[in-house]
Amino acid sequence: MAEIFDHKASDYDDWYRRPLGALVDRVEKEPVYAYLDPRAGEHILDVGCGTGNFSLELASRGVRVTGIDISDPMLAKARRKAAAAGLEIEFLHGDAAHLPFPDDTFDKVVSVTALEFAPDLKAVLTESYRVLKPGGRMVIGLIGGNSLWSRHYEARAAREPDCLFKYAHFYTLDELLAAMPGQGIKGRAVLFFGPDFDGTRIDEALAIEAAAAHAGRTDGGFIAAVSYKG
Numbered sequence: 001m002a003e004i005f006d007h008k009a010s011d012y013d014d015w016y017r018r019p020l021g022a023l024v025d026r027v028e029k030e031p032v033y034a035y036l037d038p039r040a041g042e043h044i045l046d047v048g049c050g051t052g053n054f055s056l057e058l059a060s061r062g063v064r065v066t067g068i069d070i071s072d073p074m075l076a077k078a079r080r081k082a083a084a085a086g087l088e089i090e091f092l093h094g095d096a097a098h099l100p101f102p103d104d105t106f107d108k109v110v111s112v113t114a115l116e117f118a119p120d121l122k123a124v125l126t127e128s129y130r131v132l133k134p135g136g137r138m139v140i141g142l143i144g145g146n147s148l149w150s151r152h153y154e155a156r157a158a159r160e161p162d163c164l165f166k167y168a169h170f171y172t173l174d175e176l177l178a179a180m181p182g183q184g185i186k187g188r189a190v191l192f193f194g195p196d197f198d199g200t201r202i203d204e205a206l207a208i209e210a211a212a213a214h215a216g217r218t219d220g221g222f223i224a225a226v227s228y229k230g
Contacts, residue, residue: 013051013053013077016053018199019198019199019200020195020197020198020199021199022199023197023199023202023205024191024199024221024222025053027190027191027205027209027222028112028113028141028190028191028222028224030190031141031188031190031222031224032054032110032112032139032141032224035137035139035224035225035226036108036110036137036139036226037137038058038061038063038108039062039063040061040062040063041062041063041064042063042064042107042108043063043064043065043066043105043106043107043108044058044063044064044065044066044106044107044108044109044110045065045066045067045068045099045101045105045106045108045109045110045128045131046058046065046066046067046068046110046111047068047096047099047109047110047111047114047115047124047128048068048069048070048096048111048112048113048114048115048117049067049068049069049074049075049078049091049114050069050071050074050078050114051074051077051078051081052067052077052078052081052082052089052091053112054110054112055067055078055082055089055091056078056081056082056085056087056089058110059082059087059088059089060085060087065089065090066089066090066091066092066106067089067090067091067092068091068092068093068094068096068099068100069091069092069093069094069114070093070094070095070096072093075091075092075093078091079091096111096114096115096118096124096127096128097118097119097120097123097124097127098127099127099128099130099131101131102131103130103131104131104132104133104134105131105132105133106131106132106133106136107133107136108132108136108137108138108139109128109129109131109132109136109137109138109139110138110139110140110141111128111139111140111141112140112141113141113142113143113222115140115142116142116143116168116169116170116171117164117167117168117169121169121171121175121176121179122179125138125140125179125180125181126181128140129181129182129227129229132229133229134229134230135228135229135230136228136229137226137227137228137229138180138182138226138227138228138229139224139225139226140176140180140224140225140226141222141223141224142170142171142176142222142223142224143168143170143221143222143223144170144171144172144173144189144191144218144219144220144221144222144223145169145170145171145172145175146170146172146219147170147189147191147219147220147221148192148193148194148195148221149191149194149195149221149222150170150221152194152195153165153168153170154170171223172218172219172223173187173188173189173218173220173223173225174218176223176225177225180225180227181227182227182228182229182230183227183228183229183230184226184227184228185225185226185227186225186226187223187224187225187226188213188218188223188224189212189217189218189219189220189222189223189224190209190212190213190220190221190222190223190224191209191220191221191222192208192209192211192212192217192219192220192221193205193208193209194221195221
């Protein structure tokens with residue numbers, strides 16, 4: 001599985017430098033941070049941390065971060081970025097299905113757009129929940145199934161032989177909520193503008209998001225859920 005991500009490490013961050021990528025990142029982070037509510041001094045595990053998008057931002061807020069990923073090239077880039085930013089982050093190679101930590105280790109666990117690629121979503125969520133301390137919370141963000149974005153990625157996978165989305169499963173919000181272990185489970189969908197949207201039209205995008213939220217839509221391109229450990 002690691003090899004499907006290894007070749008993406010060099011240009012993965014280019015997405016966030018584009019207007020659409022920056023806008024998508026902004027929209028996706030809103031529900032993740034609202035659910036996670038990171039506090040300085042907490043120890044948070046970032047599962048499938050990639051090149052460190054969330055890990056670095058959390059560390060800059062005073063969080064003690066451990067990032068784990070299956071791709072060594074992704075981790076190498078994350079370490080370089082952390083060093084350049086003067087941030088101390090522990091980045092480890094590992095599999096989300098077999099986390100190398102004892103039970104009840106972390107205050108919070110977060111994973112964003114990574115577990116779509118796990119063979120068994122419920123199993124990896126249970127494993128993340130295992131390493132969460134009692135009283136902690138787990139926040140999961142995924143590409144939403146039955147959305148403009150999942151259909152875009154499915155079309156790419158059909159026509160591009162080396163497309164990494166050939167290995168992804170796109171879950172609906174209901175499916176994610178059903179797979180989440182723990183208590184107080186809730187979630188929401190965002191990202192209702194499509195992959196062909198002009199990322200410079202920020203106000204229009206936010207209006208689309210607000211209208212979808214008001215309508216109670218769950219078919220967004222990004223879904224986020226939270227659960228708590230009693």
